[in-house]
Amino acid sequence: MLGKRLRYLREREGLSQLSLAKKLQIPNQNISNYERGFRQPDYETLQKMADFFDVTTDYLLGRSDSYKKDKEEEDFQKFINDPELQHWYYEELPQSEEDQLRQLRKMWEIIKGDKK
Amino acid sequence: MLGKRLRYLREREGLSQLSLAKKLQIPNQNISNYERGFRQPDYETLQKMADFFDVTTDYLLGRSDSYKKDKEEEDFQKFINDPELQHWYYEELPQSEEDQLRQLRKMWEIIKGDKK
DNA sequence: CCACTAAGAATATCTTAGCCT
DNA sequence: AGGCTAAGATATTCTTAGTGG
Numbered sequence: 001m002l003g004k005r006l007r008y009l010r011e012r013e014g015l016s017q018l019s020l021a022k023k024l025q026i027p028n029q030n031i032s033n034y035e036r037g038f039r040q041p042d043y044e045t046l047q048k049m050a051d052f053f054d055v056t057t058d059y060l061l062g063r064s065d066s067y068k069k070d071k072e073e074e075d076f077q078k079f080i081n082d083p084e085l086q087h088w089y090y091e092e093l094p095q096s097e098e099d100q101l102r103q104l105r106k107m108w109e110i111i112k113g114d115k116k
Numbered sequence: 117m118l119g120k121r122l123r124y125l126r127e128r129e130g131l132s133q134l135s136l137a138k139k140l141q142i143p144n145q146n147i148s149n150y151e152r153g154f155r156q157p158d159y160e161t162l163q164k165m166a167d168f169f170d171v172t173t174d175y176l177l178g179r180s181d182s183y184k185k186d187k188e189e190e191d192f193q194k195f196i197n198d199p200e201l202q203h204w205y206y207e208e209l210p211q212s213e214e215d216q217l218r219q220l221r222k223m224w225e226i227i228k229g230d231k232k
Numbered sequence: 233c234c235a236c237t238a239a240g241a242a243t244a245t246c247t248t249a250g251c252c253t
Numbered sequence: 254a255g256g257c258t259a260a261g262a263t264a265t266t267c268t269t270a271g272t273g274g
Contacts, residue, residue: 016256027246028255029247029256029258032258033245033257039244039245040159040244040245042245056173056180057174057177061173142267143269144234147235148237149236149266151235152236156266158266
């Protein structure tokens with residue numbers, strides 16, 4: 001199933017196996033093997049592909065027919081990538097990335113308010 | 117990252133590695149190795165885990181902090197698993213599963229109407 | 233009971249090169 | 254170019270115990 005999705009996405013972008021391979025930093029033979037279902041990429045490569053095509057791994061694996069990321073999650077990602085936020089937040093409190101994320105998520109929950 | 121998520125979900129359910137292993141039909145040593153990040157399950161097992169805990173693979177892999185499936189997709193899944201639908205649809209037209217899915221998706225788009 | 237460790241066996245993937253259209 | 258195939262080398266996972274809390 002991953003093979004079909006991968007081929008679909010690649011051709012959709014008008015890319016050759018080789019050009020995609022270069023972008024993903026892997027040999028083009030691997031792409032061929034993945035698309036034909038002869039090999040399964042390791043998780044790192046799977047996620048590279050998901051990132052590159054901007055889809056979920058569930059979509060790549062054929063678990064979901066929707067390529068879209070979770071809406072809420074998407075909104076949150078936009079929130080934490082807001083330049084303004086970065087300006088007043090990140091420079092203030094040096095702390096672990098995990099703690100930052102947890103804190104930001106709480107703030108986000110508050111900001112979006114009663115939508116919950 | 118998968119390890120953390122897996123352990124979290126398992127303990128959340130109050131399961132031992134052994135009991136989870138039995139449910140997933142794999143040796144309990146594998147669970148231990150996955151949780152500690154020494155091994156990576158194949159995609160089949162990954163999806164078994166996602167199904168069992170009812171989360172996305174993106175969540176398991178740590179790509180998403182949201183465990184929730186895409187709302188739209190979830191609704192669609194409910195739709196196609198509706199017993200009534202199965203009754204009047206599946207028995208009528210024998211065709212490939214892919215075609216069925218494509219057709220059902222179109223119907224679903226129509227049914228949910230202007231929500232789009 | 234529960235989680236972790238070890239080591240050989242089994243499997244899968246990677247790499248490199250070549251072939252076909 | 255673009256895509257596929259082959260085979261040895263490499264790396265990973267599985268299996269089957271066994272250890273310790």
